[in-house]
Amino acid sequence: MPWKDKNRRREYMRKWRAENRAWWLNYRPKQYEASRRWRRNNKEKRLAWLREWMEKNRKILTEKHRSWIAANPQARRRIWNRWYRANVETWNLAVKNRRLKRVGVVSKSDWESIKAKYDNRCAYCKLPDQKLTQDHFIPLAKGGLHTPENIVPACQSCNSRKRDTPGVLFIHKIDPEP
Numbered sequence: 001m002p003w004k005d006k007n008r009r010r011e012y013m014r015k016w017r018a019e020n021r022a023w024w025l026n027y028r029p030k031q032y033e034a035s036r037r038w039r040r041n042n043k044e045k046r047l048a049w050l051r052e053w054m055e056k057n058r059k060i061l062t063e064k065h066r067s068w069i070a071a072n073p074q075a076r077r078r079i080w081n082r083w084y085r086a087n088v089e090t091w092n093l094a095v096k097n098r099r100l101k102r103v104g105v106v107s108k109s110d111w112e113s114i115k116a117k118y119d120n121r122c123a124y125c126k127l128p129d130q131k132l133t134q135d136h137f138i139p140l141a142k143g144g145l146h147t148p149e150n151i152v153p154a155c156q157s158c159n160s161r162k163r164d165t166p167g168v169l170f171i172h173k174i175d176p177e178p
C-alpha cells in the first residue's frame with residue numbers, strides 16, 4: 001500500500017500541489033473565507049457546542065491543562081502576567097478575602113451561635129439533623145467576607161448545589177449574573 005508510507009504520501013501531495021498550483025492558490029483563501037463566515041454566523045451554536053463538549057471532557061481537559069503548565073512554565077507566566085495586569089483589583093480582593101479566611105474571623109462560639117440562631121437547620125432547605133457546613137451567604141468569590149454576618153449553616157447537599165451562587169439568588173432560584 002503506497003499510502004501507508006508517510007514519505008511517499010508526502011511526496012505525492014507535493015507533486016499534486018505543484019501540478020495544480022493555480023487551483024490550490026485560488027481555492028485556499030476561498031475555503032478559509034467560507035469557514036470564517038460560517039463561524040461568524042453561528043457564534044451562539046458554536047459556543048453552546050463548545051460548552052457542552054468542555055463539560056463532557058472536563059477531566060481530560062484539566063489533565064491536559066496541568067501537564068501543559070508543567071511543560072510551559074514561561075508561557076504560563078506570560079499569560080498570567082497579562083491577566084494580572086488587566087484584573088489587578090479582582091486579584092487583590094481575592095487575596096484579601098483569602099487572607100481573612102485564613103486568619104479565621106469566625107470563632108467556634110460564633111459558629112455555635114449561628115447554628116443556634118437557625119435552630120440547627122440548614123438555612124436553605126430548613127431540614128434539621130443535617131451535617132451543617134459554614135456557607136458564605138455572599139460567596140468569597142463575589143467579594144463576600146469570612147465574618148459571622150456572612151455565614152449561614154447549610155447542609156452538604158445545599159452547599160454543594162449552591163457553589164458560587166450568592167444566597168439570595170440561590171433561595172429564589174435566580175440565575176446569577178455571568
Ligand SMILES: [Zn+2]
Pocket residue numbers: 122123124125126127154155156157158159
Ligand atoms: Zn439544605
